Amino acid sequence: MSLEPGLAPRIARFCEDLRAEGVPVGTSELLDAFAALDSVSWTDAADFREALAATIAKSPEDRRIFDLIFDRYFFRAAEAEAIDRELREDDRYSGGERLDADELREAIQQAIAEGREGDMRDLARLAIAAFGRRGEGSGVVGVDVQRIRRSLELTPTPPSEQQGEEPVIDRDGINRFERHLRRELERALIERTEKLPPSRPLAELDRTLPTSPTQDLASVHRAVTQLKRRLATLGHEQRGRRQHAAVDMRKTMRSSLETGGVPLRLRYKPKRPRRPEIIVLCDVSTSVTSASVFFLSVLHALHDSFRKLRSFVFIERISEVTEVFEDERDFREISRRISREGGVADVSGYTDYGRVWREFATEVADDLHPRSTVIVLGDARTNGREPHAEIFAEVSERAGRTFWLNPEPKLYWNYGDSVMSAYEEHCTAAFECWTTKHLEEFVNVVAGGRSQPES
């Protein structure tokens, strides 16, 4: 391999950083990266980055972390080199004083609106020169960035004023400009102190970036897809008897060749795991308002994945909403229809778990069998009414498995009118579930078969 001598250890260290952030980089990926850099001119910044990304980051999630780490790592590497060789840029802040603040602002707005990264960087330097007290800010980069942004009066253009000659700036553009400011300030700080600050792990916020509800929905969908695969292959293959096996003609004929064309041995079609039947009950009362949107989106995602799924929503009584989910695709429309025609908007609006179980037992319990899975999404707050845990116990007895997802942190269980413990003992397992991360944990536990005594 004809790699530049200094490069290989650098890239290996870069991969270390990635591993520390949870990107699975194996030795084979590392070798691929070297091989790729061998055939790509690595002096081209874009090619270098893409070649590394193609060999190392193997999901959109990993790619995002890759980009963040890449910027951090190679920026730091370059700065460390500069300190080593005592390179300085002394006159970087000249010319700032002569600039008019308004002109500067306009130039920056223009650059942001047109997305010219190079100009943004130069202007960030100018802005630091103009407002950064000649590079001697507070010493805390974040504070300086905000101070300079405020002095520049950079704010996103509200949608109502998006017309006329004023360039349109969105939050994204300002973030990009702030990133340039931050980088330039960091560079100045490193030059002044002649050492690198310790590298920080990426903040959780940087990594997950849950910016829009649709994106959140996407991560719910991802967790549910996993759930689907695991439920579908879990322990059911073994059940059922051999007597229904179907003969596989093709394989039988093939094996008959060994015996000169006489089919002595029958070959059977392999047993496909049976699809599980899932029944989901979702609390939509006022006490779980914030969580019910999340739960409905879980339901929504489940409906996309399972054909045999019945869903119910409940407050005081239960109401089957399977059809609503099958008819409608738009999530907002679904929540509207459920609140309107779900038939659950009862008199008081308070959950009555006891009644819910009674109704569930009479209406649905006959359809339950050992292959069905019941998932309850609710906070187990009965508003002081009788919980009827014994009926719930019957239900979970009939169903193969019963899971309870509670939107409250475990800490609040059994406080006030929560009767979680009464139900929990009858469940296969109960989980707190108020972020997609919890949902993923639920999926993992279900798949790992822990807290599952009977299977």
Next chain:
Amino acid sequence: MRSVAETKSALESVGYLADEPAALVSYLAQELGKPVLVEGPAGVGKTELAKAISRATGRELIRLQCYEGLDEAKALYEWNYRKQLLHIQAKSASEDPAAPKKSAELETEIFSEDFILTRPLLKAISNPEPVVLLIDEIDKTDQEFEAMLLEVLSDFQISLPELGRIESRTHPIVVLTSNNSRELTEALKRRCLYLWLDYPELEREMEIVRLHAPELDEDLTRRLVEVISMIRDLDLKKPPSIAESIDWARALLLLGADDIDRETFTQTMSIIVKHRTDIDLVAERVGVRLGSPEPAAQPE
């Protein structure tokens, strides 16, 4: 294709506008001989990329379409048992019963390459000419199938119990596509280069549409691409793909439309939106905006 830039222009000359990462990964695939895993939403040109590589390199394209329940017999090879049976019968009929045929001899005869039905994977491996192997929608199969692919993808060889190992004579370019409907196994990912294709930026999609419908007026093309990206922002069952943007552009050409107003839109909407519920949603959210002279860029 000897450099990234060359790959890019080669792909462009066969009608595929690749962006920087796509061109680079296609180049690396050929250079390193590693399979490429292409992921992204439906209709961004994942399959098209493989076809374009095949056209640009002049290699034959062998396609394996994956589906639930795909097994070795459909993907790798199968013994042609009818032919084998016929062969046995023909042998025993023509032969003098007095001279007993050695069964071992018969066995080697019927388990030879003459009696194999090659399926896409074996075909790609045993082809004397270098080929492009497209394994489409790998996420539709189950994990067992993925495991079976590993041997093919890392060593470009297939082990047949009756015949032994068949190694590839030439190095195929392998492209796997996935709609990301399930997480693929780490083992598979480790053997592949990774490329994430997303819906193109406005400018690039304009270029693509212009490449395929060059007669369409430039302003109209821009308008069309803007409308499409507006529709993609809605939560649809099936957002319009790039191919559908091109179809729509061609339809507008045929109709001789000079602007996308509400009427043309409702008439031609069925080209880009293919679900009843989607059509309602799009008509409600996008259709009404088109009449107004100053359409907002983003739907609320």
